[in-house]
Amino acid sequence: MTFAVAMYNLYDKPISNVKVVKTIPDDFSDPVIRETTEGRGEVEDNKIVWTIDKLIPEETVLMKFTCSIMVTDITKRRTGPIEVTYKANSSFAGGLAIDKYDAYTRNKFYVDTVERDEEPGVWDCKLVFENPSEFILQLFNADVYSPEDESEKFVDIDPKDVSLLPAGAQWHSNKWRYESEELPAFRKKLEFRVMPDFQTNVNGTISISDVILEIASITGGMSYDLTQVPTYKEQDVIAKLKIINNGSAPLNEIAINQQYFTSEFNPPNASEVTMIWDGDEVDLPSNSVKFDSNVFRISLKNLRNSDTGLFMPESILEFEYPIHCVNPVKEATFESEITYLANTFPLSQELEFRPEVPIIEALHLRRKxxxxxxxxxxxxxxxxxxxxxxxxxxxxxxxxxxxxxxxxxxxxxxxxxxxxxxxxxxxxxxxxxxxxxxxxxxxxxxxxxxxxxxxxxxxxxxxxxx
Missing domain, CATH: 2.60.40.1170 (Mu homology domain, subdomain B)
Known part of the structure; x- marks a missing residue:
């Protein structure tokens, strides 16, 4: 059985540290994570744990997992509660501001001096300012000049040209050329300030109560009235399909797909399809029958608002229609595949059942x-x-x-x-x-x-x- 858990971020900002914990009741066994569109899922004892680092606004993410369950009746099953925790930015702190503050913090700066390989006595120099603190720093003045002449500046900045430095960041000046046979020495003056900032977070918790699981299930079969047809002759083979709601959940959608038709084995027209609901023939809307991309499809949608109503438990739905055999050549075969699909209201995981489909053979039989x-x-x-x-x-x-x-x-x-x-x-x-x-x-x-x-x-x- 496949389960799907979906999340949608209603905030206008990302949420982080999302953790979804799904408890697996004792009726279920062998949980396996099948798919996560975001984050990672793990099985921990009788729980499914889904963690997501960040979920952006208006994004839907999905996790699918499967469990085994032994069902011997159509009794409703409990599926286990879900607990969700997350962290988000506070929305109520948007109008707060810092009025006044004082701050002292660590700082670090130095000059890298590198003598050129092919020009002894010529140095490439660069000023480096580091922010080793945990705060945001603004460097608004940096002067480097000759010890003999303060008017000879090598570094002079405009504060507007220097970006704010977050924790651990570095700022590098432009390189300058300096000639000296001795090790260069410079006078330095740097001024910076600690930028005021504050953050507020919201830790959220969501509890989703236990969901009662209706047992949705379908079964069925199909047959042909003939499995052998003569070659080079036109003949119809009547297909008889049966779908049974053998679960406890009413079904709102039913679909039948039959594929792999050929030029020798043609699908029926919409008017040739007969539908029988619990023994009574029922009109089938012509728009419910389509043939597209080599697939013959019968679709019954929104049954709860139709004359027949929902496809209830223990109900039987039958279809009959001809397969048109058009002059099949010697040894031609019609190996088809039929899929029954069904779903509930509201939509859940789609049910699928594939009946065994006989092969229609064209026999080249000539009487002698x-x-x-x-x-x-x-x-x-x-x-x-x-x-x-x-x-x-x-x-x-x-x-x-x-x-x-x-x-x-x-x-x-x-x-x-x-x-x-x-x-x-x-x-x-x-x-x-x-x-x-x-x-x-x-x-x-x-x-x-x-x-x-x-x-x-x-x-x-x-x-x-x-």
Whole structure:
């Protein structure tokens, strides 16, 4: 089971040190963090802990985790409370200001002097001012000049050109060139001030009470009335789909997706789809059926405001529609995938169920058969045995094959083997007729009967086959 926890920052400033603790009840086991769009999630005993360093204004973040639960009934389950702590800037302190202050703090400055590699006695010099304190400093004067002549300044700043220095920051002057065979020495005068500042923070705590979990679940199945169709012929296969709400939560949205249609296996039109709700046929709005990007889709949305109402527990929803098989070639197949989707109101994690879908095969079956007749003299003069044979020499089963034989004039008949015939007058008088219901490939059936000539008869008449 997948859970999702979402947070949205309503402040106009970022919040920090966000910590979300979700308690996992004993009914659930094996919690696993699946996704966090921000921060990091961890499992600690029976708790999910989600920490976020900073959450900017008007941003939504999401954490998904899964748990296992053994459900043997549709009893509602408690999901466990959520505790949230965070730190934010105070909104009520916006009008406060510092009227007067005194401050002393640490400071550090020095001059870096580096003699050039290829010019002995020529030095590159630079003044560095550091803020080793925990306060913000403003450097508003920095003078470096020659010890012999104060009018010869090497560093002279405009306070507007020097940014405020936060704790740990450095300011570097421009380098100057100085020539001396001795180690350079300079006179320095620096002036700075501590900038007044104050911060106010709000530590927030949010408790979200235990949410009662309805058990939302769907199951179902599907079938075709045919799984084999002939090649190079047009034929419809009826798809029958069934969705069952086997949970305890009413469902507000139902969707069916079937994909992988081809030019030989086409989806139905909207008008060809039949919907049956708990045994009663219900009108399906035409805009609920779409075919786009090779996906046939049936969508039922906002059922709570429809004539049918919500899809309640133990209800059954059925759909029937044709799959149009259009002259499929030899060995063509329709291997489709069907997905049932459902959701509640308000929206929760979408339910998904994939029924097993049979494969429709195009069979290249061509009927080939052989019918024979044999006349064998037996016993006394004028007595003959007639043997009729039907042999399936093709690959397709033969169904409802009719064998007929006309008894010659002036002959009596009887002693049947292989089934008693129907006696008709379809081809003159005394036409014997047998119907073979099914004859599989490579099978053979043999039927025989006897005739006896009376009066003026012609034995050659018995050779006539129908």
């Amino acid at each position: 058969f052989r019918i024979g007749k044999e006349v064998i003299p037996i016993g006394a003069l004028g007595k003959y045995q007639i043997i009729l044979t039907l042999e399936n020499i093709g690959t397709a089963p033969l169904q409802n094959v009719v064998l007929m034989d006309k008894v010659p004039d002036n002959f009596e008949y009887g002693s049947y083997s292989g089934g008693k015939p129907q006696i008709t007058d379809e081809v003159g008088e005394d036409t014997l007729k047998w119907t073979i219901d099914l004859l599989n490939a490579d099978d053979k059936v043999e039927i025989s009967y006897e005739i006896s000539g009376t009066g003026e008869y012609s034995p050659s008449d018995a050779q006539l086959g129908l």
